[in-house]
Amino acid sequence: MSAVQPDKSKLYHRQVPATxxxxxxxxxxxxxRELSSLFIAxxxxxxxxQLYQLTDGPQAYVAFAxxxxxxxxxxxxxVVLLFALYHSFTWFxxxxxxxxxxxxxxxxxREIVTALNIGAxxxxxxxxxVLFLALKG
Amino acid sequence: MAxxxxxxxxxxxxxxxxxVPRTQxxxxxxxxxxxxxxxxxxxxxxxxxxxxxxxxxxxxxxxSCGMMVNGVPKLTCxxxxxxxxxxEIQVEPLVNFPIIRDLVIDMSDFMDKLKSVKPWIIxxxxxxxxxxxxxxxxxxxxxxxxxxxxxxCMLCYAACPVYGxxxxxxxxxxIALGYRYNMDSRDQGRDQRQGILMSHDxxxxxxxxxxxxxxxxxxxxxxxxxxxxxxxxxxxxxxxxLLPWGQK
Numbered sequence: 158m159s160a161v162q163p164d165k166s167k168l169y170h171r172q173v174p175a176t177x178x179x180x181x182x183x184x185x186x187x188x189x190r191e192l193s194s195l196f197i198a199x200x201x202x203x204x205x206x207q208l209y210q211l212t213d214g215p216q217a218y219v220a221f222a223x224x225x226x227x228x229x230x231x232x233x234x235x236v237v238l239l240f241a242l243y244h245s246f247t248w249f250x251x252x253x254x255x256x257x258x259x260x261x262x263x264x265x266x267r268e269i270v271t272a273l274n275i276g277a278x279x280x281x282x283x284x285x286x287v288l289f290l291a292l293k294g
Numbered sequence: 295m296a297x298x299x300x301x302x303x304x305x306x307x308x309x310x311x312x313x314v315p316r317t318q319x320x321x322x323x324x325x326x327x328x329x330x331x332x333x334x335x336x337x338x339x340x341x342x343x344x345x346x347x348x349x350x351x352x353x354x355x356x357x358s359c360g361m362m363v364n365g366v367p368k369l370t371c372x373x374x375x376x377x378x379x380x381x382e383i384q385v386e387p388l389v390n391f392p393i394i395r396d397l398v399i400d401m402s403d404f405m406d407k408l409k410s411v412k413p414w415i416i417x418x419x420x421x422x423x424x425x426x427x428x429x430x431x432x433x434x435x436x437x438x439x440x441x442x443x444x445x446x447c448m449l450c451y452a453a454c455p456v457y458g459x460x461x462x463x464x465x466x467x468x469i470a471l472g473y474r475y476n477m478d479s480r481d482q483g484r485d486q487r488q489g490i491l492m493s494h495d496x497x498x499x500x501x502x503x504x505x506x507x508x509x510x511x512x513x514x515x516x517x518x519x520x521x522x523x524x525x526x527x528x529x530x531x532x533x534x535x536l537l538p539w540g541q542k
Contacts, residue, residue: 168393169315
């Protein structure tokens, strides 16, 4: 037996407005997460350009690095840092959704998985920072 | 003392009369223990019998009374007036679906997609009844139990902007149910579902907005099912690439 189908010619189709992502905070935060990739990509391109300066010698590299210390570039890096932090935070939140960790029969709550990930990330970042400062000094 | 009232602004669309949907307002008595569905039933019974909408069980099981309540996909049988009072309540048909009439949407696209993932246990060979049931440990049940709670209410489709923008997307509930049967230790139909689940219009369309899981009235968490399917299929792809002789 086949189901009764509605008269397709009488259906009313609604369009998704271009501003759909402004209608809910969760949609907006999702778009911010997607946008964060763009800023991280821009940073990586800039970093590659900076490294490329080494082909013209150390002085070219230092001159380029000096240019990046202008207020405009500092602001750009601050924005990139904020997006990178947000991107990383959402990444660890997503990881907790996908990873199902158990202790015996009990599933470890997502909040704890996220916190463990963020803790490990913070610790590794701290080690890298200390090593960087030690090597620099 | 005058009786308290609450205003419902309800979408009306009668194709024989309306070219586009319009909003009709109804003032109804405010009862603290009424849900939005009770309010719609009051309108239908006492004020305007022409109003059309779907409902059945009135207890959050049948999944047929899903509508947009103040812009959020909700089961109207579980949305209390007291959570909105004294504000007005906007009741619309679920977004991302065509409207048949008033609050009734066309669900045929969802039904076709649901059927495509074969949401039933598939056995390569059925054993005779005399050999007893297919046994399962509590741990095996636990891997998919959450996903059995889906009531096909389609709230997740209304919450999903990807489905709204890309209607060919298989969608949250259908993928979650495909995952549910793939994870069932009694099932042997994974190979038959993977073609659909791994296709361009299925798991890889999902950008993990996550709203489907937030609106799910049964805590099914379709977003988790989709992301886990992505990880599983990626692992399988790498295994087939690196260990082609290890294929079943």
